[in-house]
Amino acid sequence: METPHHHETIDISQCEILGFFGLVIQCILGLLSFMALLVKRFFENPKRSCLVWALDISKQIFSAALAHCINMALAIVLSGSNQSDNCDWYFITTATDVIIGIFLCYVILMGVERIASYYEIYELNTGVYIRENKMFQIDVENFQPEHQAERFEIDYKIYFIQLIVWGLVVCVAKLIIYLLHLVLAPVLELGTTFLIGWLNAYPNLKLVIIMILIPCIFNAIQFWIQDNILKANKKSNIEFLVNARIARSMTMKPYRIPKLVSEKTARPQRSGSLTSTKKSPFNDI
Secondary structure, eight states: OOOTTOOSSOOTTSOOTTSHHHHHHHHHHHHHHHHHHHHHHHTOSSOOOHHHHHHHHHHHHHHHHHHHHHHHHHHHHHHHHSSSOHHHHHHHHHHHIIIIIHHHHHHHHHHHHHHHHHTTOGGGSTTOOSOOOSSOOOOTTTOOGGGHHHHSOOOHHHHHHHHHHHHHHHHHHHHHHHHHHHHHHHHHHHHHHHHHGGGGGOHHHHHHIIIIIHHHHHHHHHHHHHHHHHSOOHHHHHHHHHHHHHHHHHHSOOOOOOOOOOTTTSOOOOTTSSSOSSOOGGGGO
């Protein structure tokens, strides 16, 4: 007789994250997660302009939707090759996104910024949507990134570049986490069974807890921290600009000072001239 904790296949009695009830739960989750960003903006000081804030959070919404789709796909794949169901692995992927994923995304993004500043790729100065070039340089002493939309013209090409790069950063982090899941699958399943195994007898309740309650807590933490990573930070943005300018100055060709005419190469003056290039014996007197 088959035990509740061991399943050959995924059937309707399990926690189905792709069913109608699961899709409704995911929509509710998305709205509740967005509320965390609104709460953060209410307490933000200094406040970003509405346009800059919208550009910043849209990157989070994009990456959250991308990560959510990846999590569902991984949950289905991993549950099919392991003993746990979809919800168990969705819980695992959601938890590791917060515990490990945020750190990985931060490290990868900082590495991208380091390389970008060295090669003067100003489009990757995170949270800054204005372009600096040889004709226009940002005043680093008076630069206020939260008010950049009010003082400069926003370059939406820079925004889309940062959006795509952030999406790639999230995908790379998810790939690393997926590899960790493959290696640590037995240990993760054992820990998950210990924590939420009692919910197997209540599939709908399990779906609500795993797909709403726990993700809302995790996503609130994740969105709060990632917003600090993605928004313009005056200190890090200025450091990026300064490093890029140093890199530019190192690659510029130095100005060559014209050689002075030496005494040996100077044209000798006539003997009748009042001054002569020859050394006078009276100079030593």
